[in-house]
Amino acid sequence: ERKQLHRLRREPSRTLDEVDIRLWANAESREDVTGAHALGAAGVGLYRTEFLFLQRSELPGEDEQFRAYRDVVLAMTGRTVTIRTMDIGADKADRTGLALADEPNPALGVRGVRLSLSRTPVFETQLRAILRASGYGPVRILVPMVSNREEMLAVAGMIRRLTRDLREEGHELAEHVPLGAMIEVPAAALALSCFIDTVDFVSIGTNDLTQYLLAADRGNDALGDLYSPLHPAMLKLLQGVIRTARARGKPVAVCGEMAGDPALTPLLLALGLEEFSLHPGTLLEVRRAIRAQRLDALRAAAPALLRCRDRDAIQRWLDRMRAA
Numbered sequence: 001e002r003k004q005l006h007r008l009r010r011e012p013s014r015t016l017d018e019v020d021i022r023l024w025a026n027a028e029s030r031e032d033v034t035g036a037h038a039l040g041a042a043g044v045g046l047y048r049t050e051f052l053f054l055q056r057s058e059l060p061g062e063d064e065q066f067r068a069y070r071d072v073v074l075a076m077t078g079r080t081v082t083i084r085t086m087d088i089g090a091d092k093a094d095r096t097g098l099a100l101a102d103e104p105n106p107a108l109g110v111r112g113v114r115l116s117l118s119r120t121p122v123f124e125t126q127l128r129a130i131l132r133a134s135g136y137g138p139v140r141i142l143v144p145m146v147s148n149r150e151e152m153l154a155v156a157g158m159i160r161r162l163t164r165d166l167r168e169e170g171h172e173l174a175e176h177v178p179l180g181a182m183i184e185v186p187a188a189a190l191a192l193s194c195f196i197d198t199v200d201f202v203s204i205g206t207n208d209l210t211q212y213l214l215a216a217d218r219g220n221d222a223l224g225d226l227y228s229p230l231h232p233a234m235l236k237l238l239q240g241v242i243r244t245a246r247a248r249g250k251p252v253a254v255c256g257e258m259a260g261d262p263a264l265t266p267l268l269l270a271l272g273l274e275e276f277s278l279h280p281g282t283l284l285e286v287r288r289a290i291r292a293q294r295l296d297a298l299r300a301a302a303p304a305l306l307r308c309r310d311r312d313a314i315q316r317w318l319d320r321m322r323a324a
């Protein structure tokens, strides 16, 4: 069993009807990155940068960040690395004084891109470091907690200006560094068509999207089954985001935990998803799940999935698809 899974390292993530699915890796450590590379990940789909900011009392400077990002880019040997800008807020143990202390409701407070845009010198330092790393291999920039068009326009404007500055200073940067938005606030999911023109790609953060859509704290165990993406509203939202992005020719991935759960692979494929970003620890199991499915059959079963009225019905649909 383990050995068979191991053999899938060199196999494509391809469905039975020969559609290639992109498996990106989520990473935040050196081990994650080397693991991702060894397992044949298409690239890093979510590089979380918070670790550079937490558990220390001074903010990391541009050079320190540049070296960290460059090392990931080099380790991936030409495969794309998607670097998420800092997703920090009062919910994280931040000792640098970056986040506002004592927000009454940190999950709904100044976190992610909101914090970045309120602390522009700190954000510019990070963007400069990422842009410099783009001179060493393909890099994409991913922005967390986006809720409207204005935020993406502001970030894009900063990137344009910093790119010009860096080139003038003599740095060699990539011709183009694709910019993406995390879709994890329901408003961004519902209004994606209003700002899709401002991004090159999107990545759905189902961990937060579930939390905000269902008003269920992702860290509160007392909520039991309430915090789950297996809700009809969540399926409709996912389908809408995937459709909007695909209709505009923009790559769309899911990078939340559900992408790494092989039991949910048929559901995401049925909704039209062709890119998953997941922890390297579950990459081979998801690859195996993909290789056991026909995409045409799953797409044909999507209407039945979207008619499900509760979690049990969704679960039964999943059981049927696994058995088929």
Ligand code: PEP
Residues within 6 Å of the ligand: 046, 048, 087, 184, 204, 205, 206, 207, 208, 209, 255, 256, 257
């Ligand atoms: C998410 O919200 O789904 C996500 C991938 O980001 P994080 O878990 O870091 O909030």
Ligand code: MG
Residues within 6 Å of the ligand: 144, 184, 205, 207, 208
């Ligand atoms: Mg998130």
